[in-house]
Amino acid sequence: MQVKACSNFGKHPFEMTPLSLVKDLMINRSIGELSASERQALADAISGTADFVAGQTAVRQGQPVDVSLLLVEGMMTRQVYARDGRRHLMDVHLPGDFVDLHAYALKKLDHDVGALTAAKVAIFPHRELARIQSTFPNLTRQLWFLTLLDAAMHRQWIFRLASLDAIERIAHFLCEINTRLMAIGLSDGNRFVLPMTQVDLGEVCSLTNVHVSRVLRQLRERELCLVRASQVEILDLRRLAQLGQFEPAYLYFNRAISTRAVGSLQKVST
Amino acid sequence: MQVKACSNFGKHPFEMTPLSLVKDLMINRSIGELSASERQALADAISGTADFVAGQTAVRQGQPVDVSLLLVEGMMTRQVYARDGRRHLMDVHLPGDFVDLHAYALKKLDHDVGALTAAKVAIFPHRELARIQSTFPNLTRQLWFLTLLDAAMHRQWIFRLASLDAIERIAHFLCEINTRLMAIGLSDGNRFVLPMTQVDLGEVCSLTNVHVSRVLRQLRERELCLVRASQVEILDLRRLAQLGQFEPAYLYFNRAISTRAVGSLQKVST
DNA sequence: CGCTAGCTTGATCTCACTCAATAGCAGTGG
DNA sequence: CCACTGCTATTGAGTGAGATCAAGCTAGCG
Numbered sequence: 357m358q359v360k361a362c363s364n365f366g367k368h369p370f371e372m373t374p375l376s377l378v379k380d381l382m383i384n385r386s387i388g389e390l391s392a393s394e395r396q397a398l399a400d401a402i403s404g405t406a407d408f409v410a411g412q413t414a415v416r417q418g419q420p421v422d423v424s425l426l427l428v429e430g431m432m433t434r435q436v437y438a439r440d441g442r443r444h445l446m447d448v449h450l451p452g453d454f455v456d457l458h459a460y461a462l463k464k465l466d467h468d469v470g471a472l473t474a475a476k477v478a479i480f481p482h483r484e485l486a487r488i489q490s491t492f493p494n495l496t497r498q499l500w501f502l503t504l505l506d507a508a509m510h511r512q513w514i515f516r517l518a519s520l521d522a523i524e525r526i527a528h529f530l531c532e533i534n535t536r537l538m539a540i541g542l543s544d545g546n547r548f549v550l551p552m553t554q555v556d557l558g559e560v561c562s563l564t565n566v567h568v569s570r571v572l573r574q575l576r577e578r579e580l581c582l583v584r585a586s587q588v589e590i591l592d593l594r595r596l597a598q599l600g601q602f603e604p605a606y607l608y609f610n611r612a613i614s615t616r617a618v619g620s621l622q623k624v625s626t
Numbered sequence: 627m628q629v630k631a632c633s634n635f636g637k638h639p640f641e642m643t644p645l646s647l648v649k650d651l652m653i654n655r656s657i658g659e660l661s662a663s664e665r666q667a668l669a670d671a672i673s674g675t676a677d678f679v680a681g682q683t684a685v686r687q688g689q690p691v692d693v694s695l696l697l698v699e700g701m702m703t704r705q706v707y708a709r710d711g712r713r714h715l716m717d718v719h720l721p722g723d724f725v726d727l728h729a730y731a732l733k734k735l736d737h738d739v740g741a742l743t744a745a746k747v748a749i750f751p752h753r754e755l756a757r758i759q760s761t762f763p764n765l766t767r768q769l770w771f772l773t774l775l776d777a778a779m780h781r782q783w784i785f786r787l788a789s790l791d792a793i794e795r796i797a798h799f800l801c802e803i804n805t806r807l808m809a810i811g812l813s814d815g816n817r818f819v820l821p822m823t824q825v826d827l828g829e830v831c832s833l834t835n836v837h838v839s840r841v842l843r844q845l846r847e848r849e850l851c852l853v854r855a856s857q858v859e860i861l862d863l864r865r866l867a868q869l870g871q872f873e874p875a876y877l878y879f880n881r882a883i884s885t886r887a888v889g890s891l892q893k894v895s896t
Numbered sequence: 897c898g899c900t901a902g903c904t905t906g907a908t909c910t911c912a913c914t915c916a917a918t919a920g921c922a923g924t925g926g
Numbered sequence: 927c928c929a930c931t932g933c934t935a936t937t938g939a940g941t942g943a944g945a946t947c948a949a950g951c952t953a954g955c956g
Contacts, residue, residue, distance in 0.1 A: 418875065434781070436781070436785050436789075438785075438789035438790075438871065439871050442789060444784070444785060444788040444789050446781050446784045446785070446788075458774050458777065458778075461767055461770050461771040461774050462771070462774055462778070462878065466778050466781065466782075466875060466876035466878075467781060486763075489763050489766065489767065490763040493756075493759050493760040496759065496766065497731055497759065500731050500770050500773070501731040501732070503770070503773065503774060503777065504728050504731050504732055504773060504777075506777055507728065507773065507774075507776055507777035507780055508728075508732070508736050510777055510780035510781060510783075510784060511704070511706070511716050511736065511737060511780060512736075513780075513784050514714070514716045514780060514783050514784055514787065515706050515708075515714060515716070517784065517787040517788055517832070518714040518716075518787055518832040519706075519708040519712060519714050519832075520708075521943075521944090522943075522944070553901085553902065553903090554902070554903065555902080562787070562788040562789075563944075563945090564944075564945060564946080565902085565903080566903095566904085566905090566944090566945080566946080566947095567943090567944055567945075568903095569902095569903060569904055569905085570904085570905085570944090572903095573904085573905095585902095601708065601709050605688065605736060606736040608732065608736075791911075791912090792911075792912070823933085823934065823935090824934075824935065825933095825934080833912075833913090834912075834913060834914080835934085835935080836912090836913075836914085836915095836935095836936085836937090837911090837912055837913075838935095839934095839935060839936055839937085840912090840936085840937085842935095843936085843937095855934095
């Protein structure tokens with residue numbers, strides 16, 4: 357199986373969206389039962405799109421913001437910096453994630469948001485979100501739910517750092533990403549593209565790149581999983597999940613329905 | 627200065643609430659500008675109160691819930707257990723915190739909620755919250771904001787585990803608790819009651835109780851802070867915050883107004 | 897072709913863990 | 927009243943997982 361290149365991360369062959377318009381908008385999590393009007397309201401709330409190059413900072417800590425970004429293509433992260441300049445990632449976002457919906461109620465963020473790869477986002481002005489909130493209670497609760505999912509993931513990241521050792525952390529993270537990518541059709545369950553360096557992985561799991569390298573070798577030797585360049589191939593998902601103590605319940609996929617099922621949002625107005 | 631005993635943690639002398647009714651309800655975070663009718667709606671949504679003894683589990687992971695709990699007195703925690711049975715705390719709740727408002731949209735939790743001390747909560751049925759959500763957009767956003775604050779705190783807990791060493795973690799945690807207790811009038815800025823054992827502190831900071839003991843000795847020797855029994859006395863707040871790289875911005879106190887200023891909610895109906 | 901970013905491997909060091917022993921204190925029961 | 931139990935805190939000695947430092951290796955790219 358040949359997997360697509362990093363530069364197109366998250367870009368399905370069947371959704372070659374023109375840059376100017378968001379034609380197909382994927383929401384990979386939680387947008388469960390939406391009526392046509394709710395879906396329309398969401399599409400209408402989009403004021404435009406923006407593109408980021410790999411490594412670019414999209415939102416800076418403490419800066420007041422009045423829009424929120426939904427990731428359409430590529431991979432983005434949330435991160436903080438320690439005093440010595442070391443970076444730590446506290447979230448990894450995949451296509452369909454509402455990257456900083458948090459900003460809608462917070463008004464400014466306590467962390468940076470950056471693009472890990474080239475990325476495209478759809479822009480939702482808070483003014484529009486407020487309009488949704490005052491007229492679509494059900495949709496509002498779905499959006500609220502999305503931010504709670506982020507919180508649930510944060511808790512798992514805490515668990516990962518607090519309770520797992522190096523190899524278990526990496527295993528847990530790979531399982532999480534695999535599961536989330538499956539939900540948006542970017543993993544077949546065993547193989548996917550992960551455009552992260554070993555330094556990035558270290559910043560997720562709080563390990564040095566040197567140690568990440570050793571851990572990945574162990575995963576190879578134990579025939580659990582291959583991570584080379586940006587290709588991840590899981591050899592034994594069950595044992596990998598077992599090793600990482602990965603329990604996907606926190607992703608709430610029972611409620612969350614992939615957009616693939618929901619269909620796409622059609623933006624009609626500019 | 628004599629500080630009150632643990633058994634009364636969070637109980638102000640001036641708010642001796644009868645058990646049967648929530649007369650004075652404190653919300654220590656974020657409930658900023660609420661109209662009288664919004665405050666009334668919130669009070670009306672309370673169906674009753676409940677009490678927990680120290681150590682009791684209030685909500686168990688995975689169990690469907692249809693009410694959310696606002697902590698009125700005492701201290702509660704959110705926690706998960708690793709496979710080997712080790713516990714890790716991922717949040718500490720103080721009087722005024724909406725402990726599991728998350729459950730309103732999530733319907734079941736990915737973690738346990740437990741009482742660290744004897745605790746009293748006010749109960750909000752989700753049915754009532756849904757009514758609020760469909761009629762009070764502003765109030766809804768305030769409640770949403772509360773859950774986002776939790777997420778912001780989660781991120782700081784990730785930062786703490788990822789980027790700080792043992793003594794820095796403890797320093798950071800003590801600064802956070804001090805700041806949050808100040809907001810509800812339970813710390814004078816340098817001295818407060820913290821009904822946690824060294825085992826508990828270890829479960830917050832991912833350290834063994836043995837190492838917590840050594841770290842607390844260091845904090846004593848460096849004349850930063852005294853932690854004995856349940857009494858915490860901060861000797862040099864500036865240096866302690868510096869050590870823990872503590873930046874209170876993530877608590878969003880600029881927006882969050884202590885209830886002390888807002889006044890209390892009066893429950894009129896049963 | 898040389899340069900740079902990313903990856904690998906080895907040697908050494910250190911922070912925090914483990915194991916173990918002791919002491920203080922509260923509660924309980926004889 | 928003391929003896930006993932269990933919980934909490936303290937201190938010491940030995941250990942180990944992962945960090946640090948350093949040297950090569952590989953591959954993509956101008």
